[in-house]
Amino acid sequence: MLVTRNAADLCALLVNELxxxxxxxIVAALLARxxxxxxxxALHTSLNPKQVRxxxxxxxxHNLVFYQTDHETATTIYEGNPQASYHLARVGKILDVIDRxxxxxxxxxxxxxxxxxxxxVAELVRYHRLKHSLKKGRTNGEQNHDHDHNLDPYPYLNNDNDFKNGDPDDPFNDDSHYVNGNGTAHGIADDVMPIQANEVYDTLAQLIAAGVIESVSATMFQSPQDLKASVEQECTKEFPNGVRGAKVTTEFDAMVKSQIRAIGVERTTMKRKLQENALYEPSNIKRRKLANGGMSNGFAGDSGGSILRDEPNTVVRLNFDKCLVELxxxxxxxxxxxxxxxxxxxVFAALLSSLCKKVYRCQHDQHTIMTEEEEETYFTGVRVTSEEIFDxxxxxxxxxxxxxxxxEEDIDIRFAExxxxxxxxxxGSHLHETLDEGDEILGSDDEDYDRSGEHLKKAHANGHHGSIAQNGTKPSRDHSGEGQSSRTEQMRQMRQHLLILAEAKQQFVRHCGQNEWTVxxxxxxxxxxxxELDTMIEDxxxxxxxxxxxxxxxKGKLDDKTLPAMALMRKPDVHVKMAEMEMAGFLEVQEVPRDNNRAANRTIFFWFFDEARTLKRVLDNVYKSMVRCLERLEVERYNKRNVLSLTDRRDIQGKEEEMLxxxxxxxxxxxxxxEKKLFSQVSRLDDLVSIFQDF
Known part of the structure; x- marks a missing residue:
């Protein structure tokens, strides 16, 4: 996969950081060569074959490299995965959104x-229980302080060298003791209970059902291009006379598409099993409260852990595509x-959360592996009802x-509904609807709504009356209808917010059917x-x-004679400004000569804005800026290497002010x-990359 030099350097620095x-x-060599x-x-990295392997x-x-094995020559070819390497820049943001x-x-x-x-799965649960229980339960005076600077882009991952499996079946056979890496037994504090395996299995099942964690199959280690090529090669064997003619080509394409869909179904087997058997809550059940004070997203997780227990050898990994949807x-x-x-x-966030259950990735291309359900969702769109949003x-x-x-006389019901x-x-920069008059439905899905007495309620809402209790606190809303208003009334109020989102100039929400909404x-x-582009150009x-x-x-392409009149600017000022923006890569010019002499006075200069080309240049500049931030960080670490060598000692971590x-x-x-400033700058630059490319 071709990437620019700045992008390749950035991916190598991110992999080196974590x-x-x-x-x-190795990643740098694969992206460059x-x-x-x-x-x-081994030749390009100056490493011996053992180190390379x-x-x-x-x-x-860590999914940073794809590989493809030729069965005839028994040669394995490796290819870099720049997307997975760059996703490491979003580790902090992903952990933050998962936490909330x-x-x-x-x-x-x-x-x-x-x-x-x-x-x-079994190894992950065992490792998670042992690692986090050890962090909580040290009673011999030694504290395990994580090297964590609370940075968005790169949370330092703790490398526990004292991890030891103990009993392969259960490291917590004795709840009162554990053994660390030096063989010394330590007791767990009375007020610190080890993490129960059931809790870990249930949480893991919830994440798999939500798509944040995915099961791993053998086909995931190939690049999408190689996977499709191998499928086509296998299907070609079914046509010994070759793929010729319209009918045979259609059959061949249908066979390839069917096998690719089967691969997509294989990848989502565990996810579908958890969703169908255990994890979806009925809409009338109040959602459970999480430990951090947030609410669950509609997954119960009661019997999901038992399903994972029955398949402990299932291999899982983080699904960055779903994490991008959350971001x-x-x-x-x-x-x-x-x-x-x-x-x-x-309310808009609740709508997006409802859609998120049916949206699996932000970007699709011709090599994306999708099931039949995902294809239908992608081509027909996703819709949710008001009840799903309210839940x-x-x-x-x-x-x-x-x-x-x-x-009422100020509201156009026909337009609002x-x-x-x-x-x-x-x-261009404006949004226009391709909707014929015959396709426009002017009916409302709320025609039975009685608006009498609504003005008084709205006046109280605007003046913050009626929503403040006598003690000055805001009463909590209850989905069960036992609070200040019934479920039906709350849904009607929520629907007013949805209509505001639909009527906004930005068109955040589209009212697409009877009691149905989409984004x-x-x-x-x-x-x-x-x-973002306008802000950048104005600055x-x-x-x-x-x-x-x-x-x-x-307007599209305009010549240099028409543009000054439309911009209400002097012609010399326009020429200077346009030349300056062309040198920076934000505008392009096309020369159309009137005769073969190509004289300047006989040439028409058409100026235009090429969005795709501009985005590529901006992204490359963003990558260069991120590379410089990380390189500056390496210089600062080298300059402070004596101080950092002290702070890396385990007896000083967490007590720097006292010990240094x-x-x-x-x-x-x-x-x-x-370090915080540099990481913050990298995080802000990553926001631009997300908007310009990944979202």
Whole structure:
């Protein structure tokens, strides 16, 4: 897979940051040289074959490298996986969103998977119980302080060298003692109970059913291109006379598509089993509260652990595609909050959470492996009902607040209740709907709603009356109807927020059917891209550069004579600004000569904005900036190597202020401050990469 040099350097630095120098050198060689075997890698990395094989095993363990074996020549070819390598920049964001949505134990399980790579379920549960119980239960005076700087992009993963399996069946046969790496027995404190295996299995089942963790099959170690090529090669054997003619080609394509779907079904067997047998809650059951105070996302997880216990050899790993969907939902919720307010944004988050159960990845291409259900979802879109949204809404959200008051004569019911069958289409920077009058449904799915007396309720909501109890606290909302209002009334109030989202200029939500709602992710992400591009252009070229860019984005190609009149600018100023933006790569110019002489006065210069080309250049510049941040971090670590060597000692970790001398401690604080700034900058740059490419 071809990547730019800056992207390849960034991937190598990210792998080096989390997994060390050996896999980093191999990934860098594969991204720079392309597909290679062990002999070529030994030549390009200056490592011996034994070291190369060890590094490849570690890289394959973490899905950083694909491999393909030719059965005729028995030669294995390795290929770098730049997507998985770059995803390491989002480790902190992923752990944060997992913590808030699924709880602390789920976050720790994901953290363990990031450290171990793909691993069997039984081994993961055993490792998780032993590691986190050891952290809690040391009573001999030695504390296990994690080297954690609370940084977004790169949480340091603790490398527990004192991990020992003990009994392979159960390391907690004796609840009162454990054995560490030096063979010394220590007792567990009375107030610290070891983590129960049932809790770990249930949480793991919840994550697998949600798609955050996926089961691993043999086909996942091949690149999608190689996998499709191998399937086509196998199908070709069924046609000894060759694939010729329209009929035979159609049969061949159908056979290839069927086998690829079968591979997709094989990959999701465990997920489907957990969803169908145990993990979906009925809609009328109140959702359980997580340990961190959040709410579950609709998965019960009561018998999911028993299903995983029956298949302990199932190999699992983290699914970054699903994690990107969660990160996209978070970004869109923040975007909506800027325009429609906090309460309506929380309703939008509940809608996105409902859609998230049926959305498996953000991006699709011709090599994406999908099941028949996923293909149908991708091509027909995902819809959810108001009941599903309400069930995913947190009980702490007061849906009676955040809705303004308007008289009935000021509301166009036909427009407010209009159902839009088709998503909006993007033309330049504006969104236009391709909806014929005959396809427009003007009926309402809320025609029986009695609006009498509604104005008084809205007035109370706007004035914060009626939603504040006598003691000044806001009463909590109860889905069961025992709170301040019934379920039906709360659903009607929530529906008003959905209509606000649908009527907004940004069109966050589309009312697509009777009591059905959906989100058109393409136009929304396009708006985010335009916002970031406009901010970037305005910061670099001022308001005039932004005005010219918006005109070209909307009108297309314009000559240099028409553009000054439309921009209300002087012609010399336009020429200077356009030349400056062309040099920076934000605008392009096309020369159309009127005759063969190609004289400047006989040439028409058409200026235009090429969005795809601009995004590629911006992304490459972002990669370069991230590389420089990480390289600067390496320089700072080298300059402070004496101080860091002290803080890495286990007897000093967590007690730096007490153990270090004053001047040494000040140097340590200075380094941590620089480190936080660099990591924060990398995190902000990663937001641009997500918007411009991954979402």
């Amino acid at each position: 997994y060390g120098q050996l896999p980093s050198r 392309g597909r290679s075997n062990v002999r070529d890698l 060890h590094g490849l095993a570690l890289a394959i363990q 949505k699924y709880g602390v134990m789920a976050k720790n399980l994901v953290n363990d998977l990031l450290m171990l790579g793909h691993v069997e 996209r939902n978070q970004k869109l919720t923040e975007h909506a909050e800027d325009f429609v307010g906090e309460t309506t944004a929380q 995913n809404l947190s009980p702490g959200v007061d849906v009676s607040a955040g809705v303004g008051t308007a008289s 209009k159902i839009r069958k088709y998503p909006p289409q993007i033309q 058109d992710f393409g136009p929304l992400i396009q708006q985010l891209r335009y916002v 670099n070229f001022g308001r005039q550069g932004l005005r010219l860019t918006r005109i070209l984005r909307e 001398r004053g001047d040494v401690y000040n140097e340590y604080l200075e380094f941590t401050e620089i």
